[in-house]
Amino acid sequence: MGWLDGKVAIVTGAGRGIGRGEAILLAAEGARVVVNDLGTAREGDGTDRSPAQSVVDEITAAGGEAVATYDDVSTWKGAEATVARAVETYGRLDVLVNNAGILRDAMSFSMTEEQWDDVIRVHLKGHFATSHFACRYWRGQSKVAGDAPVGGRIVNTASESGLFGMAGQANYSAAKAGIASLTIVLAREMRKYGVTVNAIAPRARTRMTSGVPGADEFMIAKPGEYDEWSPDNVAPVVGFLASEAAADVSGQIFVVWGSHVYLMRGWSLVHDFDAGARRWAIGDLVAGKADLFAPAPRGSKIPVMGF
Numbered sequence: 001m002g003w004l005d006g007k008v009a010i011v012t013g014a015g016r017g018i019g020r021g022e023a024i025l026l027a028a029e030g031a032r033v034v035v036n037d038l039g040t041a042r043e044g045d046g047t048d049r050s051p052a053q054s055v056v057d058e059i060t061a062a063g064g065e066a067v068a069t070y071d072d073v074s075t076w077k078g079a080e081a082t083v084a085r086a087v088e089t090y091g092r093l094d095v096l097v098n099n100a101g102i103l104r105d106a107m108s109f110s111m112t113e114e115q116w117d118d119v120i121r122v123h124l125k126g127h128f129a130t131s132h133f134a135c136r137y138w139r140g141q142s143k144v145a146g147d148a149p150v151g152g153r154i155v156n157t158a159s160e161s162g163l164f165g166m167a168g169q170a171n172y173s174a175a176k177a178g179i180a181s182l183t184i185v186l187a188r189e190m191r192k193y194g195v196t197v198n199a200i201a202p203r204a205r206t207r208m209t210s211g212v213p214g215a216d217e218f219m220i221a222k223p224g225e226y227d228e229w230s231p232d233n234v235a236p237v238v239g240f241l242a243s244e245a246a247a248d249v250s251g252q253i254f255v256v257w258g259s260h261v262y263l264m265r266g267w268s269l270v271h272d273f274d275a276g277a278r279r280w281a282i283g284d285l286v287a288g289k290a291d292l293f294a295p296a297p298r299g300s301k302i303p304v305m306g307f
């Protein structure tokens with residue numbers, strides 16, 4: 001008995017790195033998995049079918065069920081084909097894990113239009129396009145079932161670069177912040193159909209982190225010790241979010257690495273300025289500046305928007 005018996009899952013960018021570990025774990029927990037990977041270089045160039053195929057082979061050799069797709073999920077056509085592949089091959093779709101990504105770092109003043117467009121397209125559009133077709137499918141299933149909840153799951157992949165901002169990654173940080181926001185929007189929209197939408201912000205040693213200043217020095221595997229930077233450490237959180245055990249978890253963002261899972265909270269109110277319901281001017285705000293930027297009080301009341 002696995003946590004995901006009977007489920008059908010898609011993992012995008014599952015040919016290597018974090019996505020590979022997620023696809024293998026979902027399959028080991030009983031899901032039939034569509035292993036999507038365009039097989040690009042780290043910067044997004046080229047295509048290669050072998051990464052997706054080798055993960056399918058690995059899953060099959062371990063007694064699981066999987067099929068490969070080599071679609072570019074950052075196109076409407078590729079995203080639609082990937083979702084259709086799950087339904088055509090296995091008759092249903094339960095879980096969509098959006099993970100595919102590339103990196104094209106540059107400082108804002110040096111970034112080219114192509115670097116900006118490619119990273120925004122692969123990450124942000126690549127998350128939205130697949131979600132669009134999966135949500136359309138789930139909404140249709142719900143209608144057929146007389147507006148019954150369908151129990152779908154989306155797990156997006158954000159990044160701490162998007163939550164906190166990282167110099168040299170204007171394109172990537174903006175895309176990942178967009179994915180965090182998209183996660184909340186989709187969670188709100190899909191709640192009535194019984195679909196949960198969450199995001200992870202992982203930290204792991206993959207080709208994406210190799211060459212990043214500092215990362216190669218500390219993201220190392222020490223022989224005989226728990227490998228806290230293994231990309232496979234991320235998968236259990238995705239498996240949990242995909243399972244029935246997380247049916248009541250939606251609109252959340254988790255930082256995940258090693259054996260750690262951190263539940264994150266986003267923008268929150270610190271202090272307010274109120275000129276007192278009258279026409280006000282710059283000088284009023286100058287006068288109120290010290291209060292507005294005063295140290296944050298402990299236990300301040302933060303307005304929380306409910307779903």
Ligand SMILES: NC(=O)c1ccc[n+]([C@@H]2O[C@H](COP(=O)([O-])OP(=O)(O)OC[C@H]3O[C@@H](n4cnc5c(N)ncnc54)[C@H](O)[C@@H]3O)[C@@H](O)[C@H]2O)c1
Binds near residue numbers: 016231
């Ligand atoms: N490694 C980290 O520490 C880290 C940190 C934060 C976020 N992330 C995110 O995790 C995800 C996985 O990254 P990774 O570190 O495993 O990188 P990776 O480069 O090992 O894997 C990404 C995979 O996505 C595939 N891909 C790229 N463009 C695609 C497209 N258009 N359609 C389909 N597949 C495509 C690539 O071929 C590759 O196999 C990414 O979204 C990344 O931004 C990683």
